[in-house]
Amino acid sequence: MDVHVRLDGQRDLSGQIYRQLRTAIHGGLLRPGDPLPPTRVLARRLSVARNTVGVAYERLVAEGYADSKVGSGTFVRTTGLSTPEAAPATDTAGLGLRPRALWAGLSPWASPETTGSTTADHDFRVGLPDARLFPYDAWRPLISRELRLSAAGAVGYGDPAGHAGLRAALARHIGLSRGVRTSPDDILVTTSTQQALDLIGRVLLEPGDRVAVEEPGYPPARLTFLAQGAEVTGIPVDAEGLLVDAIPPDTRAVYVTPAHQFPLGMPMSLRRRTALLRWARRHGAAVIEDDYDSEFRFGGRPVETLQSLDRNGHVIYVGSFSKVMLPSLRVGFLVAPAPLRTALRTAKYTADWHTAVPTQAALARFVDDGLLARHIRRMQHTYATRHQTITRVLTDHFADLAQLVPSAAGLHVTAFARGHLADPDALADRAGRARASGVAVYTLTEVAANRSARPGFVFGYGSISAPDIEPGLHRVLGPPKDH
CATH class of the missing domain: 3.40.640.10 (Type I PLP-dependent aspartate aminotransferase-like (Major domain))
Structure with a gap:
């Protein structure tokens, strides 16, 4: 990868090259083991003598930022370097451009399709197909x-x-x-x-x-x-x-x-x-x-x-x-x-x-x-099994806590909260504890545009295998009523 070096005037050219390469190393733009441009190439690009670049490289080597290998070139040192420093952010808060006023209240949707742990033991995220199949x-x-x-x-x-x-x-x-x-x-x-x-x-x-x-x-x-x-x-x-x-x-x-x-x-x-x-x-x-x-x-x-x-x-x-x-x-x-x-x-x-x-x-x-x-037919059979499992478990074991919304299509089902879970705070607490136990699950208010939506859960079954559904629901809703 080319390294951008900008020379200002004709004074201390080697020092300018050295300082900019050192800054790139400190900031992590040049990583341990990365090669520096050959001195001949960088000298030609900057229109300076090759010796000017060589002096900058020698200084980097002397101060422990780089290693020179005869016949191979100069490389960022792989050991002994301190942790790269984050580049300072440019403070433009009081300057320049502003978005149109309507953008002030808008931000990207934290979609359950893209948030949550992808390594959850039980993945009930919404709208995800089973990429494994x-x-x-x-x-x-x-x-x-x-x-x-x-x-x-x-x-x-x-x-x-x-x-x-x-x-x-x-x-x-x-x-x-x-x-x-x-x-x-x-x-x-x-x-x-x-x-x-x-x-x-x-x-x-x-x-x-x-x-x-x-x-x-x-x-x-x-x-x-x-x-x-x-x-x-x-x-x-x-x-x-x-x-x-x-x-x-x-x-x-x-x-x-x-x-x-x-x-x-x-x-x-x-x-x-x-x-x-x-x-x-x-x-x-x-x-x-x-x-x-x-x-x-x-x-x-x-x-x-x-x-x-x-x-x-x-x-x-x-x-x-x-x-x-x-x-x-x-x-x-x-x-x-x-x-x-x-x-x-x-x-x-x-x-x-x-x-x-x-x-x-x-x-x-x-x-x-x-x-x-052919793929749709195969997946329809797979998803039908998961749909049947999730509706059966919710209906047979958790009817006192979850009122299933009838649905015969798609990759998710919604269940309105009942009993003590009908309280939004109790529902949010239950969802949080489920996530802490390894279940990716979302409440109705988290996936809907209407934040005052009726309390409930939305259970996606696109990326969860059928055997994982029942134990996952038990982690979300607690022990079934017949235990």
Whole structure:
């Protein structure tokens, strides 16, 4: 790695080089064993005599910062150095730039998907698929092939709308599996659901426009719209989903999770879905449908998407591969009505031009070769077993402490607290003690946008094996009532 050295004037050049290299060593930028640039190379770069650099190096060696090895070069000393000092922070508190006022109250969501111990004995974090069961052996040759094509110069910048093969594969996949009425031209590939929401907001919303979200609901969606200057209004949900009659008439867009409400888990009833579409048509509003983990269903009839019921072009359908494959792939998509296509593609271009082309191309093959469908079938069986286990244990042993919210899909279940755990402080204390005992678990208020949500737990079962579920629940909720 090149070392940046800046010379000021023509005085004490060796001393300037010495002091800057010493500072880099003290600050940990140059680590024990790292090579210093050859004296000839650094002298040429700085336009000084080679001897000038040599004097600086000799001083570093003499003072114990470096070792010189004949024929090999000069290296940062591996022993005897003090602990690197942290570089002092620049104090700019009273200077320069300020964010827009709306950012003062916003901060990243401490998502249970990314927080908590990844080495917990019992991992009930929300929204995580089981990465251990991903078909890496099938995926590896697909991505390797695309990387070889990139290395050969066969791939340049991509289409902002996404890889043509992937858009065609997606149109077939969601058409067959979810009944979404679409063509490849309707699809825009994104890096995530979060980016899809951001692009939709850029295209549809003016600062001050009202966006309705479910309450309790998904915090990152609320955060995205707040960051764009929207007026975000929480709309209550009940056993049938969003209360459509509670949506303010001046609402420009409504964000919903109808197949598996986040975080409670119930589907939106057909009656409510029909009412929401009527409301959107009457008010000229957009409905943003997040179908985030609907591939995994364990009972009952499949829930029709709002997009498949929409006949007036008001629904924007959003999905991703974070739950069905791996979050680290960073591939999502949206399906938009035709009038929004050009604007959304332009918004994607201005955001990051396009999603990684090799990943898109490999994913297209993964879908077309039937590997995605095979993986979903396998995981559906695995998750169904875990869903059955967690619901059985909560119902049979802990009904006095946990009221299970009926759910037949997804990767988590929610249970409202009962008895003494209905007190928020008691619930928080129980969650804290469970974490201390090696259980990654979260309360409803920790995963919902509405911090006054009814006390309860949200139990993810995507990354916990079935045998670990029952003992993990016992650690959270205590000895079962029949002991």
